[in-house]
Amino acid sequence: xxxPSDTATxxxxxxxxxxxxxxxxxxxxxxxxxxxxxxxxxxxxxxxxSASPTEAKPDFLTVVLKSGLKMAEKVxxxxxxxxxxxxxxxxxxxxxxxxxxIDRAAKAAQSLAVGDWIKTIRTAVTxxxxxxxxxxxxxxxxxxxxxxxxxxxxxxxIGGIQNELKATQSVLPPKTELLEAAMYxxxxxxxxxxxxxxxxxxxxxxxxxxxxxxxxxxxxPLGDKIAGALNNVMTxxxxxxxxxxxxxxxxxxxxxxxxxxxxxxxxxxxSSDDTQTFLSSADTWKQATLFSTPA
Numbered sequence: 001x002x003x004p005s006d007t008a009t010x011x012x013x014x015x016x017x018x019x020x021x022x023x024x025x026x027x028x029x030x031x032x033x034x035x036x037x038x039x040x041x042x043x044x045x046x047x048x049x050s051a052s053p054t055e056a057k058p059d060f061l062t063v064v065l066k067s068g069l070k071m072a073e074k075v076x077x078x079x080x081x082x083x084x085x086x087x088x089x090x091x092x093x094x095x096x097x098x099x100x101x102i103d104r105a106a107k108a109a110q111s112l113a114v115g116d117w118i119k120t121i122r123t124a125v126t127x128x129x130x131x132x133x134x135x136x137x138x139x140x141x142x143x144x145x146x147x148x149x150x151x152x153x154x155x156x157x158i159g160g161i162q163n164e165l166k167a168t169q170s171v172l173p174p175k176t177e178l179l180e181a182a183m184y185x186x187x188x189x190x191x192x193x194x195x196x197x198x199x200x201x202x203x204x205x206x207x208x209x210x211x212x213x214x215x216x217x218x219x220x221p222l223g224d225k226i227a228g229a230l231n232n233v234m235t236x237x238x239x240x241x242x243x244x245x246x247x248x249x250x251x252x253x254x255x256x257x258x259x260x261x262x263x264x265x266x267x268x269x270x271s272s273d274d275t276q277t278f279l280s281s282a283d284t285w286k287q288a289t290l291f292s293t294p295a
Contacts, residue, residue: 015158019142022165023135026090032173033076033094034129040068040179041122047229048187048222049115055221056114058106060190065102065121067186068179069095075174086167090138097128177236181245184230188247189262191220196259196267202248205288209254211278213287216242219250227291234290243285251279 044065048056073095081088101124108120132138142161149157192201199219206214218227230245239245246262256275259268270276278284 015146015154016143018158018161018165019139019146022161022168023139023142025165025168026138027133027135029091029168029171029173030094030129031133033072033091033171034098034125036173036176037068037072037098037179038122038125039176040183041065041118041125043176043180043229044068044183045115045118045122047184047225049118050225051114051222053114056117058117061114061117061121062102062106063190064183064186065118066099067182069099069102071179071182072174075178076171080167080171084163084167084170086164088164088167088171091168091171094129097131098125101125101128175236177233178238180233181230181237181239184226184233185245185247185262187222187226188218188220192248196248196250197257202250202259203242203245203291205242205249205251207251207253207279207284207287211253211284215292216288216290217292228293231290231293240289241285242288242291253278 073092077088077091077095080086102121105117105120105124146154146157146161188201188203190201193199196202200221202219203216204219205216208214216227217223218230220226234240243249243260243264248262248267249260249264250257251260252258253270253275256270256272257268258266258270258276258279261267266280270279
């Protein structure tokens with residue numbers, strides 16, 4: 001007859017391995033998310049480092065850089081949480097910790113040039129990720145909590161860890177291009193001055209009188225650079241056409257124009273029904289897939 005103590009020891013060892021597997025999964029997921037986010041920040045910095053302090057104030061850049069972080073949380077963490085019901089607490093803590101570091105870096109960087117300011121953000125992100133990079137603190141926390149349960153409670157506790165392990169293993173890091181696209185579109189939106197016809201902070205798509213696509217530009221500081229960067233990441237970000245971008249759009253056929261919100265709800269109608277029908281057509285939108293490049 002098996003010794004009950006042997007069974008208990010086997011169960012304990014199995015549970016400890018499950019906890020170690022979970023912590024390892026958390027460490028790997030955090031690393032993947034951090035690497036992608038840092039890569040997106042690096043590419044964004046290359047695009048906007050020539051911006052003036054007026055064009056890229058710390059409070060402005062804070063919103064832009066956080067947009068990439070929020071996108072990472074949405075596609076890498078929230079989607080899995082919604083699908084599995086798992087908590088994914090350590091990953092959420094990482095992302096919120098990075099958000100806090102961005103805020104702290106912004107307050108300390110009022111007098112820095114844009115490139116240097118973003119470098120401080122990169123350092124802050126790295127520091128936030130580096131906290132408990134080996135997972136040793138998380139491991140101790142979970143082991144201690146497990147040991148505080150009696151034999152009956154341990155089964156339920158480890159069951160929860162097993163669910164978290166499965167959910168964490170299913171977390172996929174977002175594409176760098178997706179985070180970059182979020183930053184560039186937020187840059188545009190941050191410059192929106194509530195004027196969709198003659199203002200800034202929009203994309204402007206022009207069709208000729210014969211209904212052919214003519215041009216598309218970004219009307220915002222560093223517009224050509226932002227447009228070029230978006231051209232490079234559109235496909236990777238899953239954006240098949242310019243109307244997929246979450247920014248206000250001014251779209252014209254000849255001299256007759258209409259405006260769309262970021263979600264493509266009509267903001268301002270065209271003057272003629274025919275133009276309205278043409279500019280609102282999904283087939284028309286398919287013509288405008290990339291921004292025009294400077295000659």
